[in-house]
Amino acid sequence: MVGDSDAAALAVGYVSDATRADKKKYPTYAAGQRCGTCILFEGKASDAVGQCALFPAKRVAGPGWCSAWVKKAA
Ligand code: SF4
Secondary structure, three states: OOOOOOHHHHHHOOEOOHHHOOOOOOOOOOOOOOHHHEOOEEOOOOOOEEEEOOOOOOEEEOOOEOOOOOEOOO
């Protein structure tokens, strides 16, 4: 799993719990955004963990978030 304090995570503001996203640093964050609904998340929205193209060597938390979040098309 990607750790919140991994250098790659810090670089993009990744947190394993989206509610802890740094809203001052990343004003684009809006409540409800989470890895599970991101276009780069390889899995279902309800999955607890999944692969993300940003972190090829590790997995991210479904409830996580980072500043590269883009809504997955329905
Ligand atoms: Fe999560 Fe998307 Fe960021 Fe990957 S790019 S860590 S799936 S928000």
